[in-house]
Amino acid sequence: MKTLACYSIKGGVGKTASSVNLAYLAAQAGYRTLLIDLDSQGASSFYFRVRPSKKNWGKRFFKTYEQLLKQIKASDFEHLDIIPAHESFRHFDALLSDQGKRELRLKRVLKGLKKEYDLIVLDCPPTLSYLSEAVFHAANMIVVPVIPTTLSERTYEQLQDFFGKHGLPTKMIYPFFSMVQRQKQLHKSTIERMQDDTPRLLDTLIPFSTDIEKMGEHRSPVSCFAARSAGGQAYEELWQEISRKLKKL
């Protein structure tokens, strides 16, 4: 079982779009996949039409694996299950801060799922917090969507610094470009610059695509309604690239 996290400190860069599409494509490829919506906003749950859970279980999330199992919901697609978001995820930090070895808890609980799933996908909220620390420990690979602007470049550097300071291995961070608009000079030059000096930068670019935007209307992964569109193709390519890397881990 491998754990893949979609993460960025910055909001609105395409973490959720990526989590949803990558989880779907993994399941299509036969991986028994579990998507965990760690963002209390519940965006990825929304795309799969799964309601955020109302029961008060946030407190227990890191306690036992049995508790976790009860939250699992089948998606409409074969091999793909979902743990929907929960409002109380917002208070994770508070919950985690009073637990010993908090940063390892998520990792340990997820371990219990290894018989049932081949791949766990974590859709993370845009914060740098105890929760994200727990995610960094639990993940085998962290993919970071980066919109090619100067600002995004800087936030990406921030993330690397954080890893450095906390003794986390930067080698599991894989950035990729998201919402790329080629016709914009700024995008073009940022891409060229970063392609030269960014380690582990993935080859696939996700273009800005109205089909990806429409996922909210359709409430389903882009491949379900526009597999052949530029956006659909790009995510398919991104999944191929990531799955090759996952296999080597």
Added chain:
Amino acid sequence: MTAHSRWLIKDSESTELLLEQYRHKFNLEPMQIRHETLSFYDDFEWHLWRKNQLLASNNQGLVLRVDNSLLSFFDREKPPVFAKDFDNPQLREALQKLTKGRRLFPMAELEVEFCQYAVRNKDLKKVCDLNVILTGYGTMVELKALRGYDKEYRQCLNIVLNGEPNELEHHIFLNSLKLLGIHPSDYTARPKFKLAPELDTCDAIALIAQKLWHNVRSNEEGIIRDWDIQFLHQYRVALRRMRALFSQMKQSLGKEESQWFKTHLAELARPTNRLRDLDVYLKSEENYLSLIPHSFHEGLQKLFKDLSRERHQEQKKLAAELRSPEYRSKISLLESHLALCPKSPTKKGHKPVLKLAARQIISRYNAISMDALEITDTSPDEQVHEVRLGCKKLRYLLEFFADLFPKQQIRLLLKALKQLQDNLGEFNDLSVQRESLEQYLEQNKVAPDTQAAIHALNGVLYNRQQQERARVRAQLESFLSEDVRQGVESLMPKPTAPETKTGRLSV
């Protein structure tokens, strides 16, 4: 954890009503609706049907398997002929085991409509799978729960249960085929004779012979058309059993009649010998190749090419023989004699079969024991073969008469005999295989690489044979054990009259 259930609904009106109720409470989205004309397949012995299995094909790439009640689909498969030809490995392996390599034939057709619905909630999230299969003989409704949607599953379940549907024990396909009047043929490779213990022995013999004869005749067409090699094998087995019957029971039937049958049955078997030998060789190709180093493979493959060419000729010859007027007249002659059998049974022939069968089995067992006692690890092969032949005769007796006795009385003997026969049979097969390879070398102009391959193979077979030989003594020990002997002796029905006599004397 995932709940799953199915029911039978008899008429289409109630099916429509049911769907209407779903639409009322949920969003019912048709995901797939397909009409198929399915051909159902089974082998000559109905191995699939008898194990609650069904195999179907739309003859356009789709193959369906029903395993008890579980339906699975396989795409891009050719219409079934032999299980070994399926692409999907699970399907292939499961069916090879079930059909024992026999050819699959279409046995019935059904028009089927599959409707798959997604039951969705207000968010249009799927909460349950609903499958409806219509066959014209009934409708099967199948409900599958989705993880995390237990409450919705219960609601869906109630909708079905409110209509008070029938529970469905088997898959709707099986139900429909039964309603269509499909049922397995009465042919079985091992017919049950169901003899009454007090039946006259001579009548029992005639009854057994007739059932075996039915098997002989049933296999003719398959041999002529070369459907699979089991037809010939079972044809020969039936003939061999009949000959064994007449030979071992000659004292009940009378020497003359028994001899007549033996001779005429042997005449039917003779022209099939070579073809069966070739079938056995060709079947062992893979095994032989695995026994010798790769460098010999090409040489051996030439041999098999040669043999399969010969088989082709032999098969044509036998098919022509079986179609010939001469064969027909042999058959009618035999059938008229069978109809009149027993012609002039002996006095023994009028004794009840139970007693005679027991006596025969006991004396056969004793005879084998006498021979077996003398066998050591160094006894000559001929002596071992003697025991093997005795075992074969005993095996036939048990096949004819085992049902007359209580199961547990005969179980030990059957088990011990089977183990011994496996061992002795393997020993003998290996020696026959070696001889025939030698013979092939002598009688043909054989290329050097084929010669080398045959020598290599013979070496391996010789070692195997020695290994089998080394196990013989131990197998004989367990066959001669006290338990088995007592079991055999207990087969004799207790004589009532003499006992009272001795009883009176002892008073």
